[in-house]
Structures are given as structure tokens and as C-alpha cells.
Amino acid sequence: MLTISLVTLLALALLLGSGVWIAFALLGTGWIVLTLFFPLPAGPILASDFWGASYGWDLTALPMFIWMGEILFRSGLGNNMFQALAPWLGRIPGRLLHSNIIGSGLFAAVCGSSAATCATVGKMTLPELKQRGYDERLAIGTLASASTLGLLIPPSIMMIVYGVVTEQSISRLFIAGIGPGLLLLGLFMAYVIGWALLVGNKQGKVGEAVAPMPLARKLRISLQLLPLLALIGGILGSIYGGIASPTEAAACGVVLSMLIARANGHFNAIIFKDALFAAVRTSCMIAFIIAGASFLSSAMSFTHLPMNLAQQIGDLGLSPAMLLVVLTLFLLVLGCFLDGISLILLVTSIIMPVIETAGFDLIWFGIYLVIVVEMSQITPPVGFNLFVIQGLTGKDIMAITRATVPFFALMIVAIILMSVFPGIATYLPQAMRG
Template identity: 80%
Template sequence: MLTLILVTLLTLALLLGGGVWVAFSLIGTGWIVLTFFSTFDTGPILASDFWGASYGWDLTALPMFVWMGEILFRSGLADNMFRALAPWLNRMPGRLLHSNIIGSGLFAAVCGSSAATCATVGKMTLPELERRGYDSNLAIGTLASASTLGLLIPPSIMMIVYGVVTEQSISRLFIAGVLPGLLLLALFMGYLAIWSKVIGEPQGRAGHDEPHMSFMAKLRNSAQLIPLLALIGGILGSIYGGLASPTEAAAVGVVLSLIIARLNGHMSLSTFKTSLFAALRTSCMIAFIIAGASFLSSAMSFTQIPMQLAEGIASLGLSPTMLLVVLTIFLLILGCFLDGISLILLVTSIIMPVVEAAGFDLIWFGIYLIIVVEMSQITPPVGFNLFVIQSLTGKDIITITKATLPFFLLMIFSIVLMHIFPEIVLYLPQAMNGS
């Protein structure tokens, strides 16, 4: 068994380290494992897994939500959002730095992509915050960290992928992400408020050159948020109200996002084509990785690696808490080299028997896994949000990573809270089942 595990890990590491596409790395590893460590015919298994991974109805929601995010990325919605939020945040400790956090949370609720949230909100907020004299490290840290909520706050592409490969209800995963998402928003904003009180309000002109607005003027300005809130309500309300499945709600979201982009004056034939082809490229990449991970998962099953690994870990007598600590360290190390979808698929291919044997609720574990993936988005060398911010600001990766460290630690704290109080994740799904 040890030889098989070493060969599997070494093959995967060599392929990924050699720059081979993730999907081909997964397929190649599975092919070598089946060819040299089993008596099964590899070709039919590969064909069967590719077919089985390609026709799931739940998977249909994936390209729809990706397309919706691409449309909103080009719709001018972020501009409206910043102008609507700014007057309300000017009196809070931390002032307009909260716009990164709240704006990312709102945009995450309709986008589902961490990188798209980071790029869209960052293009609007970072220049404005710099012009007003805010601390650049805090601006970068809040944006990089809060934009990862695109993976957690529903609708989430990661949740769809996890739900498909583990056969969990996507609707339950969506609603399970709401309270943890709000918890992370509260932790980020609380840290920012405390930092501002302890260290002092942002220096320079920050917050002092904002024009005074009456309460009614603020309300009128906030009307720019109505399209965004309507989109969130339309998607989530249709799912939790039992009116639509996640796939049907995704189609509704695409239509509503097209209408919003048109009303904002940002929808043209060129924009439509660009968003469609961008969504097509992303969706094909994800589907290809899912198929490769399905094949690797089958290879693992045929060679009995997951079962033997589960038995080996079980023989160590680790408590659920210690197992969670070990898994978190293991996943963070993997997350330094793999993108989020690949990480989820690789983990579900190998360690799910261990997780089930330890008695973890799979809905709870899905939310935990997505938060760890969020953390991997801001850890070098393959932290995609770090790359996005580097392209926006021109700063080096080390500087950006240091700026995100406090928020990284807050994410770890949120996992601790979720472990101590699992109701944070499970209350809403259980209430939905009971209704």
C-alpha cells in the first residue's frame, strides 16, 4: 500500500510540477495506478467515468452561474454598488475600507467566483480608496480576503462541484453557506473596526473629503443597489421557496443579469459574445477537471487506496478534532499548488472515506472544505486572488500576502467556531428540511 501511495503522489506531483494541465495530470495518474497496480482494463473505466461525469443535470447549473458572473463582471454593477455604499460607510470605524468587504459580499452573492469578485470590486474600490488616502495594505487585505466569499456565499460554483461529486443536495449546500458567509463578513468588519479604533482612523484625507449627504439623499443614492438585491432575491428566493431547482434558478439569474446589464447601458453584441465565450472556456475547463477527477477517484477505489488509508488513519486513534487539524494542514499545503476546484475534486477522490468514518456531516464538511479553499486563494504560490490584485496594483506577492495574513487567521478562527458550534452550518439546512 505504501508503495502505491508514494507512486500515486509522486506521479501527480511530477505531472503538476511539470506544467501539465490539471485534468491531464489527474487522468495520467489514474491511468498509471490502474495499469501497474490493478488487473482492470483501463480504457472502459476511463470512458465510463468521462460519460458519467458529463451528463449530470445538477452540473448544468455550473455554466449558467459562470455566465451570469461574466455578464455581471461587465455590467457596471460594481460602480453603482460603490456609489450606493460610500455615503453610509463614511461614519463607521474604518470608513470606506468596509466597501471592499460589503461590496465583495454583495457581489459574491450573485457571482459565485472568487477571482471575478476580486477583479470586479477591486477595479472600482482600489483606485478610489487610494485617491482618498487610505492605507494601501488594508485596502488590499480586505479586498483579497473578502472576495473569497464568492466561493462560500451562494450561489457558489464550488458548492455545485462539491455537491455533484459527493451526491449532496446543492440547495442544502447553498443555504448552509449563508450563516458562515455572514460570520466571515462580521469577523472581517469587526477586525477592521477594532484596527481603526486601536491604531487610529485612516491617515491622510481618508474619509474627510466626502460630501455631506442628508438621510433622504442617502436613501435615493441607495436605489442603485435595487437591481443587485433583486437579482439576489430572485435567485435565492426561487431556490429556497421551492419554485426552482438550482439549475433553473441559474437560468433565471442569467436572464436577470442580461436585463441589468442592458439597463446599465453595458450590454452590446460584443459584450454578449465576450461574456459567452469566457463562460464557455471556464465551464469546459471545470468540466474537464471534474471528468479527470472522477477517473482518478475510480482508480483509487479499484486499488483500495481510500479504504486502506481510512483504516490507517482510524488505527491512529485520532479524535475528530485532531483529524480536522491534520486535514486542514494537509489541505492548506495542497492549496499552495492547486486551484480550488482541483483541490475539492482531489480531496473528494481520496479522503471522503476517512471523513465519513470519522462521522462528519458531509454538508458541514463541504462548507469547511470551501473555507479552506478560500484560504488557499490568498496563499502563495498559487493564490489566484493574489495574482488578480498584483495585476490591479503592481505590488509584489510578498507584500500582498502580508496584507492578507490577519484575514487568513480570521478564517482559521471561523473554522474553530464552526467545529465548536456546528449549528452555524447546519441550522438553516435542518430548518429547510423541517419546513
């Protein structure tokens, strides 16, 4: 058994390190294990797993939400959102720095993609904040970190992937992400407020004061948020109201996003084609990785490696809290080299028996896993949000990374709070079930 474990880990490490596609690395590892250690034809198992991983109805929500996000990414909605938020933030310590945080939270609620949220909000806020004299490092840190909420605040592509491979309710995962998402928003805003009061005001790095504006004009400008809020309410309300499944709500969201983009003057045949092709490329990539992970999971089941690993960890007598600490450190290391979807699928392929044996609620664990994946989005060398901001600003990748350090620490604080108060993630799903 030790030989099988070593060969499995070595094959996976070599394939991942060689730079081949993640899906091929997962497929290759499974194929090597089955070929070397089991007198079983790998081909039929591969075909069966590919079919089983691709026909699930829940999985059809994935390309719909991705397509919706691509349309909104090109719709000019970020400009409207910034203009609507700016008048209300002038009296809060930190002022327009909060536009990165609140704007990312709002856009995340209709996009589901961290990179798209970062690019859309960043194109509007970073030049404006720089022009107004805000601290550039904190502007970059708030954008890079808050845009990761695209993975947590529903609808979330990561939650759909996790729900499909672990057979958990996507609706319950979506609603479980609301509490932790608001928690992270609150922590980020509290940090900016504290920084502004203790440091920013003294150093003059909180930008120009926002000119006072009559309440009637503020409300009139805020009307630009109505399409976005209507889209959020329509998608989530239809799911939790029992009117539509996540897949049906996603399809409706695509239609509504087209109408919003058209009304905003940013929708034509070219944008339709570009958004569709981008969604197809992303969806195919994710589906291929899911199929590869399914095949690796089957190979692992023949080796009994996950079950043996669970038993060995159980024999160590680690408390759930200590297990969570070890697991978090392990995942953070992996997150430096794997993208979020690959990380989720690799974890669910190998260590889910460990999680079940330890007695973790799988809905809670899904939210925890998504937060860890969020953290991997701002860690080099494979932090996608870092690359997006580098493209927007031209800054060195390590300088961008240093700007995110305080917010990385706040994400760890959020995990600790979720561990101490699991109801942050589980209360709403349990209430929905009740």
C-alpha cells in the same frame, strides 16, 4: 499496498509538478495505477467515468452561474454598488474600507467567482480609497480576503462542484453557506473597526471624512442597489421557496443579468459574445477536471487506498478535532500549489472515506472545505486573488500576501468557531429539511 500508495502519490506529484494541466495529471495518475497493478482495460473505465461525470443534471447549473457572473462582471454594476454604499459608511470606524467587504459580499451573492468579485470590486474601490488617503495595505487586504466570499456565499461554483461529486444537495449547500459567509463578513468588519480605533485614527490612515448627506439623497442613491438585490432575492428565493431548482434558477439569473446589464447601459453584442466565450472556457475547464477526478476516484477504489487510509487514520485514534487540525494543515499546503476546484476534487477523490468514518456531516464538511479553499486563494504561489490585485495595483506579490495575513488568521478563527458551533453551517439546512 504500500507500493501502490507510493506509486500513486509519486505519479501525482510528478505530473502536478511538471506543469501539465490538472485534468491530465489526474487522468495520468489513474491510468498509471490501473495499467501497472490491475489486469483491467483502462480505456473503457475512462470512457464510462467521463460520461458519468458529464451528464448529471445538477452540473448544468455550473455554466449558467459562470455565464451570469461573466455578464455582471462586464455590466458596470461595481460602480453602482460603490456609489450606493459609500454614503452609509461614513460614520463607521474604518469608513469606506468597509466598501470592499460589504461590496464583495453583495457581488459574491450573484457572481459565485472569487476572481471576478475581486476584479469587479477592486477596479472601483482601490483607486478611490487610495485617492482619499486610506491605508493601502489594509485596502488591499480587505479586498483580497473579502472577495474570496464569492466561493462561499451562494450561488457558489465550488459548492456545485462539491455537491455533484459527493452527491449532496446543492440547495442545502447553498443555504449552509449563508451563516459562515455572514460570520466571515462580521469578523472582517470587526477587525477593520478595531484597527481604525486603535491604529488608523492615530496615524491618519482612515481617509477623508465623508461629507454629510441628507437622508432622502442617501435613499435615492441606494436605489442603484435594487437590481442587485432583486437578482439575489430572485435566485435564492426561487430555490428555497421550492419554485425552481438551482439549474432553473441559474438560467433565470442569466436572463435577469442580461436585463440588468442592458438597463445599466453596458450590454451589447460584443459583451454578450465575450461573456459567453469566457463562460464556455471556464465551464469546459471545470468539466474536464471533474472527469479526470472521477477517473482517479475509480482507480483509487480498485487500489482500496482511500479505505485503507481511513482505517489507518482510525487506528491512530485521532479525535475528530485533531483530525480536522491535521487535515487543515494538509489542505493548506496543497492549496499553495492547486487551484480551488482541483483541491476539492482531489480531496473528494481520496479522503472522503476518512471523513465519513470520522462522522463529519458532509454538508458541514463541504462548507469547511470551501473556507479552506478561500484561504488558498490568498496564499502564494497559486493564489488567484493575489494575481488579480497585482494586476490592478502593480504591487509585489509578497507585499500583497502580507496584507492578507490578518484576514487569513480570521478565516482560521471562523473554522474554529464552526467546529465548536457546527450549527453555524448546519442549522439552516436542517431547518429547510424539517
